[in-house]
Amino acid sequence: MIRRNWKIELPLHFMLLPGLILVLLFCYGPMAGILIAFQNFIPVKGLFGSEWVGLDHFRYVYGLPETITVFRNTVVIASMKIVAGLIAPLITALLLNEIGKRLFKRTVQTVIYMPHFLSWVIMAGILLDVLSPTTGIVNAVLDWLGVTKVFFLGNADWFPYVLVGTDVLKEFGFGTIVYLAAITGINPALYEAAVLDGANRWKQTLHITLPGIVPIIILLLTLGLGNVLNAGFDQVFNLYSPSVYSTGDILDTYVYRIGLGNGQYGVATAVGLFKSVISFALISISYFLAYRLANYRIF
């Protein structure tokens, strides 16, 4: 019995091989680079020729005056992004799901999906104009409404919210499609049964649609938790400026400015390793929670 299964499955295992090799080559191989975190790495001397410095890079980063602030910024911004990035597409998906007109639904879907394909360099250029207090349309509307103008990109109090808002704006279309796909996977018979039982649209959403996509929500949340220390380098790097460093500077941008500008590869790797360790712990916790609370398993 086992032998026959093996025979049937052998080609399938072979089909898995290229992917496996790629993972080994590009995900596990570079892990050797972790060593750089404990070295005074000089590219000329290579991984095994560079001098060992122990935990010196970690101490150096810990000793930098801004590290605590930057760490806090990273966690705050990333957490807000995870929450907002969960709620916005979920609501959009539920709303779109209630729309009967196919053409309208598809059009909306496509339009909100579009910004996902723009790079942050381009988005930043657009946002700089849109959010400008002197010429931007957002502030023009605020002014018309009688609200004081806000220097969104230059005001340290506002900047984190701008990051979250623009990130949602750019990515919620993508999330919406994932949720819509999950919703289509729900057995229509459940809705028919619910209608027979007298459930209205709201009750159907509450008791069929939402429970039906809970696994997907938990999956995305789980994957998202691993990114708590990735607050989005591209975005922050293209939008921030010295006046918002205090609230907008995240680990990645900070390390970029401090480390790479001067070829301090060891420092950059040390921070990367630190981030990976924290992320690993977070993913483990969230997976455990998902298993306990929703009986959901990825593996």
Place this chain on the structure above:
Amino acid sequence: MVVKKWKQLALVMLVLALVTVTACSKDNNGEKASNSPSDSPSANASASSSSTTAKQTVPDGPTGKYDPPIELTTVRSVNAGVKFQAGDSLDSNVWTKDFESVLGIKVINKWKVSDQQYQNKMAVTMASGDLPDFMLVDAQQFQILVQAGTIADLTDVYAKYASELTKKSIEEGGGLRLKASTVNGKIMGIPADGGGRDDAHSIYIRTDWLKNVGLEPPKTMDDVIKIATAFTKNDPDKNGKNDTYGLSLDMSLFNGWSGLEGFFNGYHAYPFNPTKGTGTNLNFVKGADGKAAWADVQPEVKTALGKLQELFKAGAIYPEFSVIDGIKSGELVTSNKVGMAFGAFWVPTWPINNMKKDLPGSDWGIYPIVSADDKPVMAQSTGGLPSKYYVVSKESKHPEAPFILLNRYVDKLFSNFDQAYHSVDADGVNYAFHMYPPINGSFAEKNQDAAYAVQDAINSKDPSKLDTEQKQYYDQVEKYRAGDLSLWAAEKLWAPGGSFDVIGQYKKENRIFQSVFTGNPTPTMVAKGPSLRDEEVRTFTSIIMGAKPLDYFDEWVTKWMDSGGKDILDEVNSSGQIQ
């Protein structure tokens, strides 16, 4: 303190490890690369035997001939872009033949590698201790060699054997290149690049706007502020809207376009630490106690910041300057919103190069920076330190020979120009002979001299004395004057009233400021520079925007001193590389 010492030790260890490790791992490579016919033990032997000959005649000044000929060893990096005609190579070409027949110097290349590998190969050679007579090294290797004491002190041979023209090529531009090559009063190398001072700022002002608001070009910093305010409030573009700004500025703070260097210089302040710079390229001034002090924390900086704060408050600076970069600030200027900017010589080529063509009636004037008081104004320049040096081995029998070669080089290419030594175009390929010699010189003031030559030619209407490159500039200026507005930049670079005309005035009157520290970034600069830079940029930005009071400057100065600034100053003052 302990950390600092540890870091110094680590640096030394690193350097040692670098040298030895690369030496071991790259040995095979080295053998392959040096496997050229001219490199054999006998060559070295004959070199020493010929120099021990009793009846040797040697040059006793910048010119002369070795008889019998001597052999001089060096090493070469091969640039893939340099092409050779059939029969020619780095070992045998018009220059080597010339050196041998005219100077009696046979140059022997001990090894040749591609320019990408040169630095590594050089490290191997340095570690092996078998140095050629002279060689090209980078700034870091230069420091290591100086500390190791394996290269020759060239002070005396430089004085005796370098020709006037060679000296000019090395000392031109305020002598910064020579100062950078001088360690503890001794000339330890021949700078191979650097020396430019053309990054000094000028004031760029819309002349049509000046006319519209009825003001004259500035004579003092107060005039600059008056113009900036008038450009903001008096509707200089006559469109009836309050939509213009007086002074261009962006988040960089220090830059060749829209930077504040020229503004600060007006108040005799010389700060430099661009937002996106390395944080290690700092300016130092000599304090009252004779020691080097950091330019950015001087009280004059505070004065200038106060003026900028007032300008910002008056609306003369774009309120969102702190979030826009140079490209965006350039767009604001070209879209007719800003009428004045500080900048380097190249500003006419970007961003304002097409304005005269695209915006009829608009034009820009270029004016020297001005002083806030009766003290003469100095324009700061930061781009002059060499990154490469030629050094001579202590073991070399003829430490003067590289100068003899260099004298010949600059003579053939810059004094008695000979095309046969420069380049030839054949079969669609450019054979750049001037890249062949093992040592070469350049003139930091090349563009400046070209501008003077073009200006003379324009005034005398006689372009016959110009060389090919200068003639090209002259023709562009003539074309512009004949009505081709797309060549506006040529007029504003080379012609009288152009940016080189302005910078030339600074140079003639010796009004260029350069940092008194000529060494490489110190360990604390590398470790803490970026973090300190961020703090500085944040401080300056918030003071200009009025988010912080002007007195916050003093608080920042104290903070800087406590968080690494003092170590930096100690390192700089003990470097032995203070002018």
